[in-house]
Amino acid sequence: MLNNSTQTSNSDQLDNAQSELDTFPFVSWLRTVAPYIHSFHGKTFVIAFAGELATDSELENLVEDIAMLHAMGMRIVLVHGSRPQIQEQLALHSIDARYGTGQMLGYRITDLATMECVKEAVGELRLDIEACFSQGLPNTPMAGSRISVISGNFITARPVGIVNGVDFVHTGLVRKVDHESIKMSLDHNKIVLLSPLGFSPTGQAFNLAYEDVACSAATALKADKLIFLSSVHGLKDTLGEHLAEISLPQLTPMLGPDGMEPGELRSLLHTAVKAIKLGVNRVHILPHNRDGALLEELFTHDGIGTMIVASDIENLREATMDDVGGILQIISPLEDEGVLAPRGRDVIERDISCFSVIEHDHVIFGCAALFQFSGGLGELACLAVDPETQGTGDGERLLKRIEARAREIGIKRLFVLTTRTEHWFLKRGFIKSSVDELPKERKSHYNWDRKSMVLIKTL
Structure with a gap:
């Protein structure tokens, strides 16, 4: 039989755990409405x-x-x-x-x-x-x-x-x-x-x-x-x-x-x-x-x-430094889940000119980045949309925006590395490829631990 002190300790732990469960939805909601x-x-x-x-x-x-x-x-x-x-x-x-x-x-x-x-x-x-x-x-x-x-x-x-x-x-x-x-x-x-x-x-x-x-x-x-x-x-x-x-x-x-x-x-x-x-x-x-x-x-x-x-009022545009916080808010949960490769604030700030964002009433709900490589190749990276707007076509619009930017600067083929969204890209004209198809400078930074699939689309 447990003594009173043990019962109290276990009860406190359960109360604390329940408190954390009860508080989390409120914290998440408050962060959502803060903007x-x-x-x-x-x-x-x-x-x-x-x-x-x-x-x-x-x-x-x-x-x-x-x-x-x-x-x-x-x-x-x-x-x-x-x-x-x-x-x-x-x-x-x-x-x-x-x-x-x-x-x-x-x-x-x-x-x-x-x-x-x-x-x-x-x-x-x-x-x-x-x-x-x-x-x-x-x-x-x-x-x-x-x-x-x-x-x-x-x-x-x-x-x-x-x-x-x-x-x-x-x-x-x-x-x-x-x-x-x-x-x-x-x-x-x-x-x-x-x-x-x-x-x-x-x-x-x-x-x-x-x-x-x-x-x-x-x-x-x-x-x-x-x-x-x-x-x-x-x-x-x-x-x-x-x-x-x-x-x-x-x-x-x-x-x-x-x-x-x-x-x-x-x-x-x-x-x-x-x-x-x-x-x-x-x-x-x-x-x-x-x-x-x-x-x-x-x-x-x-x-x-x-x-x-x-x-x-939905605005699809190129990102600015003022958007760094909004981009991080979108991609951080996906990085935690392993869907996206980790990027720090300093990396986002360095590459901000490569990003496009989709905003609704001044709140960012999606982002994507385009990186140019030699040989007419470009990488579509960091494509992410807010869970609230998934299924509304924001991802599709961002993809089209990146493709348009790629054509403007002479990119002929667009590649993407993904671990979980293969079928989404296949339905939009990408085909399976291999790491050997990547440009030399990108291949040298390929993360073999993630074993991302390589998909390529000819524009």
């Missing part, structure tokens, strides 16, 4: 959410997520919708909702009685949001934090007017955003809260679409991201697969006469196109009913929604 946190620090995000999010009791979770972004140094402008809240007020007062048709489809006709319901609904929801930020976020990672929220008359509006004989009365459009006051508030570490209400210079109030407010604020601030949390789950391709990213040239045909049907998604996409054309870098469309969707979209490679960009 995003660094990239987003000091950036301006306009986050807009539909009123349905508040009715589905998801508001507190969203506030926790926004509080974390704010703590990481991101400048947050929050815009809320209020359509279900307005509808509730109209029902309480037995007022029928009326909407425009044709080009004004979806726009509420806001008469005087409806406007009073709008004020009541918007005011109540804004107070609920401010209360959520003021409760100290108990039992959360942000417990005890002090977050100040600023709201006010930042939006100047104008009336929609009479369209096709229909007077929209107090329904308005954004005329101007007081971006200087908003920036001043952001500079003082405040979260700015914008409601879908605007005011004319004469003091008249107008009911606005929260999408219009968000887009106008984002463009006036030249925001880095405009994020919509709505009932829309993003775009799908013709096969029904989720589209994590789409550029304006790809999106334009979808919004043509023969494109998608009118609805919330089409409306949001038109808003996204407008925002990007006016200077917003990225527009994201996320589902509001998925807990943590905001964090998942920002801190994972593929996200959870659809990101709309001006052009393809």
Whole structure:
């Protein structure tokens, strides 16, 4: 029978081992998201959410997520919708909702009685949001934090007017955003809260679409991201697969006469196109009913929604000294597994001009190197992609880039040394060869302990 001290010792060892197992995924995750946190620090995000999010009791979770972004140094402008809240007020007062048709489809006709319901609904929801930020976020990672929220008359509006004989009365459009006051508030570490209400210079109030407010604020601030949390789950391709990213040239045909049907998604996409054309870098469309969707979209490679960009943000280019750290991060795990021959930082720095990298939103996800030898021979080396993007074609694109570089400098045949990826290269035109086929200067450095296979492709 074990004595108490032995039992305690064994128990401590098991606890320590379990602790290491429990901690490792967190450490790995934190290292993965660190580049995003660094990239987003000091950036301006306009986050807009539909009123349905508040009715589905998801508001507190969203506030926790926004509080974390704010703590990481991101400048947050929050815009809320209020359509279900307005509808509730109209029902309480037995007022029928009326909407425009044709080009004004979806726009509420806001008469005087409806406007009073709008004020009541918007005011109540804004107070609920401010209360959520003021409760100290108990039992959360942000417990005890002090977050100040600023709201006010930042939006100047104008009336929609009479369209096709229909007077929209107090329904308005954004005329101007007081971006200087908003920036001043952001500079003082405040979260700015914008409601879908605007005011004319004469003091008249107008009911606005929260999408219009968000887009106008984002463009006036030249925001880095405009994020919509709505009932829309993003775009799908013709096969029904989720589209994590789409550029304006790809999106334009979808919004043509023969494109998608009118609805919330089409409306949001038109808003996204407008925002990007006016200077917003990225527009994201996320589902509001998925807990943590905001964090998942920002801190994972593929996200959870659809990101709309001006052009393809994936960049395949030649490496610079600034990329050494990113290259090492990609190849180090493969070196540890014995897939790649070991290279130190000094070797990468020395050979950096030989490398090409593929980056996505300023984060490196793959690399490859080309070394030239006599006799028209070149070596493809250090081809590696991040495990998260394997199967997406990054390796193929890097190979084509290296082949193009090789042709430019007169290389006729490309060889590669591999221990585990023989079939991948064989499928792409390489054929088995022998060490004797290597150029003399490379053959002298062949590692006979690794016994790498030699594969050659004629360009």
